[in-house]
Amino acid sequence: MSRRYFGTDGIRGTVGEYPITADFMLKLGWAMGRVLSRKLSGSQARQKSAQSTRPKVIIGKDTRISGYMFESALEAGLSAAGADVSLLGPMPTPGIAYLTRTFRADAGIVISASHNPYQDNGIKFFSAEGLKLADEVETEIEEELDKPLETMAPNQLGKAVRINDAAGRYIEFCKSTVHNRLELHGLRIVLDCAHGATYHIAPNVFRELGADVSVIGGEPDGLNINQGVGSTHTERLSEAVLARQADLGIAFDGDGDRVLMIDRRGALVDGDEILYIIARDLHARGKLNGGVVGTLMTNFGLAAAFEKQGIPFERAQVGDRYVVERLLANDWLLGGEASGHIVCRNVQTTGDGIVSALQVLAVMVRENAPLEQLLDGFDKTPQSLVNVRLPSGTDARALLESQALRQTVEAVEDELGGSGRVLLRPSGTEPLIRVMVEGRPRFDVQAMAERIANSVETLIA
Incomplete structure (x- = not known):
């Protein structure tokens, strides 16, 4: 069948327009719950009791106002299909990937339209392994969407709980992705949280590692996500870095899976340059374990720089899903896009803005060098x-x-x-x-x- 709902990054749309409506979300939750229940019922290892075959799904969201409505609709649909739900509240997309694994959930859902304005919304899905759903699972969900909604018997309905310590768990995970002796004392950093899902996570991560942190884009009101701030609007961050004489700036997008940086001179460091810094460091320390995956949009100069250093390089279709597919196929660890979606498979299953920024900061500390100096050897092609x-x-x-x-x-x-x-x-x-x-x-x-x-x-x- 043709794919009507799922794109390369989940389901996207505009509030009030097909397919992203509260009614659609209710049906989507029900359809997903049905598919997960069927898969668990067919698993002999989980048929010890009726309770053991109830799927568990966690739901997180970014800060746009429509998230409240869609969260409730998804919760109702999943419950109607007999799935248990854990609500995490505002949480970066990569945080959901991590917590899906941590809580041993059968799937994770993120309500977010990433770097888009508040009027837009979308749904991203993760498997139990913290990866994007397999195509065949998405197809099964679409098939269920064509069926009439049937609610489970009262004694078979799913339950919902709210997890209050999700933010703290994810903060500790982010810190664990760098050496436990890494200290950022003396580094002045400006964070741009895009009024999005990292607003209550990123400042704590970098402060707890010792950095002197200033924040812009950290006051979400439901309507201002990505509005003139974040990784798609880095002008304010550049100005803030210069005004505060900071060592660097870090810009996330609305759901925290992308990151761009600003050096101490106010110049933009994009995803290709971040990828170069991390790859060069891993290669020098003998920890790259293979090559790097970019996309069709990856700068010509990055491929040339990798060739000079003997680092294998491969291009995938545009989209983090395709980058991860090639990484898994090659059993490589590092890939990404110029937009700032960087996948470090040695520490995370998906693109993670905070984690990627920490990898760069760790290189700065190890080499005792400013951000711009780490780009030596990379001549970006116009x-x-x-x-x-x-x-x-x-x-x-x-x-x-x-x-x-x-x-x-x-x-x-x-x-x-x-x-x-x-x-x-x-x-x-x-x-x-x-x-x-x-x-x-x-x-x-x-x-x-x-x-x-x-x-x-x-x-x-």
């Missing part, structure tokens, strides 16, 4: 990204296959020769075509990207 918004109903993939557009792309590729590349892809979350061109400094990659974008706009006019 890159330009232009987004073209598509009218409703446009077939993006058919558009990308048009002969006129392909001719424009081929002309730019001929100009670049072997010193750059072109990438066109539809956005996974918005009605956009993303046009990326990168090449050596002698090329005007911005003009090249705009030329291709103009070709796209001509086709949709």
